[in-house]
Amino acid sequence: MKQLSRNIKLCTVLAVFGSVLSMNAQELDEFIQQAIMNNPEIYKVELQYNLSSEKVNEVNTLPNTEFGLGYFVSEPETRTGPQRFKVSVKQMIPWFGTITARENYAKSMADAEYEDLVIAKRQLVVSVSKHYYKLYALHAKQNVLDENIELLETYRTMALNAVETGKGSAVAVLKLQMRENDLKKQKAVIKQDITSEQASLNKLINRDSGVKIKIPKVLELPDAEMDSISPNLDMHPELLKYDKLYASVAQSELVNKSESQPMLGFGLDYINVAERPNMDFSDNGKDILMPMVSVSIPIFNQKYRSTSKQHTLKQQELKAAQQNRRNTLESLLQKAIADRNAARITYNTQKENLDQARNAEKILIKNYETGTIDFNDVLDIQELQLKFQLQMIEAVTNYYIQTTNINYIAS
Structure with a gap:
């Protein structure tokens, strides 16, 4: 295909100078x-x-997808149990x-x-x-x-x-x-x-x-x-x-x-929660799943x-x-x-x-x-x-x- 394209271009150039060549x-x-x-x-x-x-x-x-991983050194206590680590993912999407x-x-x-x-x-x-x-x-x-x-x-x-x-x-x-x-x-x-x-x-x-x-x-x-x-x-x-x-x-x-x-961002956070010992209730140790939406607004737009x-x-x-x-x-x-x-x-x-x-x-x-x-x-x-x-x-x-x-x- 590439060779055919080269030949077509060659014929076009030669046609331009045909009156000289003749x-x-x-x-x-x-x-x-x-x-x-x-x-x-x-x-x-x-x-x-x-x-x-x-x-x-x-x-x-698209812009790079952002992944994050965090580990709680000092585990924060919640009603359903202590938070152990956090995983997040985020994707920014340019304007339409x-x-x-x-x-x-x-x-x-x-x-x-x-x-x-x-x-x-x-x-x-x-x-x-x-x-x-x-x-x-x-x-x-x-x-x-x-x-x-x-x-x-x-x-x-x-x-x-x-x-x-x-x-x-x-x-x-x-x-x-x-x-x-x-x-x-x-x-x-x-x-x-x-x-x-x-x-x-x-x-x-x-x-x-x-x-x-x-x-x-x-x-x-x-x-x-x-x-x-x-x-x-x-x-x-x-x-x-x-x-x-x-x-x-x-x-x-x-x-x-x-x-x-503006740029729109969509993400998801997952937080792992451990069970509370010696306790029995319905949400004990239930993990946290948090969808997120963000907006990046170019407030200082002198550049544009x-x-x-x-x-x-x-x-x-x-x-x-x-x-x-x-x-x-x-x-x-x-x-x-x-x-x-x-x-x-x-x-x-x-x-x-x-x-x-x-x-x-x-x-x-x-x-x-x-x-x-x-x-x-x-x-x-x-x-x-x-x-x-x-x-x-x-x-x-x-x-x-x-x-x-x-x-x-x-x-």
């Missing part, structure tokens, strides 16, 4: 499922929720509805803890997705650097041929070689970043940091936005939590009012009045905090939308620039056939191509990261 490889979906099932932080929050749920059983109890109010308060706190679990899972989805996209960016940059290194090697061969025919300078060959060395250095640095990013993603899944992660070679931007954004922030778990905390304070006030009422005032102030605080968080989420949503739009604009602009740079490269290659190539221009064009390619990768990565942020807030 755009990407199946691997991301699998990573998210593994992370939600294995992440120790999620397990910790889930245990906290189970602990809060168990408190419902804790409050569903107090236990129910306590149960409702414990349930309301458990409901608030559940929202923490939902929030933790949604945040984990965001973290896994962002590491995944960053890892994609690093691999994509590495592939671009490989392409550019191969291109520079071709240019260097052309430059050497030009030097041999007396149509080029050895300096151009050295510049191309230095540029190639710089790209190899960048590739080596990216390799270290991949190792670090891969370890971070693996640890979110709670597995060995060295496990290889399969990343798609290419992530394309969708032709248009998948759907219009019409957020219903009232249903966002970060805001729902404040509603449930507000309700828990209301339940706590009901408990406070119930506890400010103060608690009621605290509850009112706490509810006002929660409303203010909820509005502040709502404002923050709305601001973050607008920023994420703007950044995603900017990423698309950047991608389209740099794609156009890259096409133009490649056209310029073709012109340079044709010039080489006529013996008029300038390898300084070659380096400039190569640097521009690399710049545009890297910016396109960053734009794609940022687009999907901002989509993840939008889905966290707006879904």
Whole structure:
């Protein structure tokens, strides 16, 4: 049953981010499922929720039953005989509805803890997705650097041929070689970043940091936005939590009012009486049985009045905090939308620039056939191509990261 509950919660979280997952490889979906099932932080929050749920059983109890036993060292004499010992039992009972109010308060706190679990899972989805996209960016940059290194090697061969025919300078060959060395250095640095990013993603899944992660070679931007954004922030778990905390304070006030009422007590005293010697009458040695009723009245109730005032102030605080968080989420949503739009604009602009740079490269290659190539221009064009390619990768990565942020807030 517990496993079924975990699977239902998992499906709910994945449904929230379905629009992100549908755009990407199946691997991301699998990573998210593994992370939600294995992440120790999620397990910790889930245990906290189970602990809060168990408190419902804790409050569903009466006060301790009091038992007493007394022995008369000096036995008092009565008409029916001397009293030898006394046994008593007493049970206090809270005012009507107090236990129910306590149960409702414990349930309301458990409901608030559940929202923490939902929030933790949604945040984990965001973290896994962002590491995944960053890892994609690093691999994509590495592939671009490989392409550019191969291109520079071709240019260097052309430059050497030009030097041999007396149509080029050895300096151009050295510049191309230095540029190639710089790209190899960048590739080596990216390799270290991949190792670090891969370890971070693996640890979110709670597995060995060295496990290889399969990343798609290419992530394309969708032709248009998948759907219009019409957020219903009232249903966002970060805001729902404040509603449930507000309700828990209301339940706590009901408990406070119930506890400010009298408590009733029911008890029974039994007194053992010994027989009087050398006497014969009907009640000789008759034990005493005395039922009792008591009332505990909170005459000094300043404590309860103060608690009621605290509850009112706490509810006002929660409303203010909820509005502040709502404002923050709305601001973050607008920023994420703007950044995603900017990423698309950047991608389209740099794609156009890259096409133009490649056209310029073709012109340079044709010039080489006529013996008029300038390898300084070659380096400039190569640097521009690399710049545009890297910016396109960053734009794609940022687009999907901002989509993840939008889905966290707006879904």
